Amino acid sequence: MLISAFAYSQMPNISSVWLNNGNLYTGKIGNGNDMAVLKMKINISEQDRKNDQEYFVSGTSVVENFASNFEGKIKITKYKDAKKRGTVFGEYEFAEEPKGKHSGIFKGKFVYTFIWNRKTEKIENQYIEFIGNWESYDKTLNYKTDFKNQVQ
Numbered sequence: 001m002l003i004s005a006f007a008y009s010q011m012p013n014i015s016s017v018w019l020n021n022g023n024l025y026t027g028k029i030g031n032g033n034d035m036a037v038l039k040m041k042i043n044i045s046e047q048d049r050k051n052d053q054e055y056f057v058s059g060t061s062v063v064e065n066f067a068s069n070f071e072g073k074i075k076i077t078k079y080k081d082a083k084k085r086g087t088v089f090g091e092y093e094f095a096e097e098p099k100g101k102h103s104g105i106f107k108g109k110f111v112y113t114f115i116w117n118r119k120t121e122k123i124e125n126q127y128i129e130f131i132g133n134w135e136s137y138d139k140t141l142n143y144k145t146d147f148k149n150q151v152q
Contacts, residue, residue: 013047013052014047014055014088015045015046015047015055016045017045017112017123017126017128018042018045018055018057018074018128019042019043019045020041020042020128020149023041023149024039024040024041025039025040025041025042025128025130025147025148025149026038026039026040026147026148026150027039027040027130027145027146027147027148028145028146028147029063029134029143029144029145030143030144031143031144036063036064037063037064038061038062038063038145038147039061039062039063039147040059040060040061040062040094040130040147041059041060042057042058042059043058043059043060044056044057044058044059045057045074053075053076053077053090054073054074054075054076055073055074055075056071056072056073057071057072057073057074057094058070058071058072059094061094061096061106063102066102068096068097068099068102068103069096069097070094070095070096070097070106071094071095072092072093072094072095072106073092073093074090074091074092074110075090075091075092076088076089076090077089077090077091078090084115084116085113085114085115085116086113086114086115086116087111087112087113088111088112088113089109089110089111089112090109090110090112091107091108091109091110092106092107092108092109092110092130092132093105093106093107094106094107098137101136101138101140101141102136102141103136103137104134104135104136104137104141105134105135105137106130106132106133106134106145107132107133107134107135108130108131108132108133108145109130109131109132110128110129110130110131111127111128111129112126112127112128113125113126113127114126114127126149127148127149127150128148128149129146129147129148129149130145130146130147130148131145131146132144132145133145
């Protein structure tokens with residue numbers, strides 16, 4: 001009974017989490033030894049009013065000298081709550097503006113872990129990692145991606 005109540009309960013609005021306090025997500029894009037630095041910044045994050053497990057986001061991606069605006073969705077698929085540590089799992093898809101060969105879609109899975117401080121009632125030690133692929137719109141380029149909210 002308790003499990004079913006939790007499954008159907010309202011998801012809290014964690015849209016501010018994806019903004020990463022205004023900081024960049026950093027990581028890599030490429031295959032094998034051919035890797036480049038990837039920087040992502042989410043500027044807008046809003047919880048979907050019809051589906052509280054989904055968030056609409058927009059921002060900018062930068063690889064080498066190529067910058068592109070993107071829009072997309074972050075979808076929570078699973079949540080694990082331990083007494084102090086919480087973990088959120090899900091999927092993401094970010095579509096860049098179609099501006100030629102170096103624009104496409106980021107798609108994959110994410111994990112978000114955090115520690116809940118009961119005294120201050122605040123989240124601490126947040127860790128967010130997005131792992132997936134980027135594919136160009138013309139389907140000629142496909143690279144592995146990995147970016148996180150911590151400096152690598």
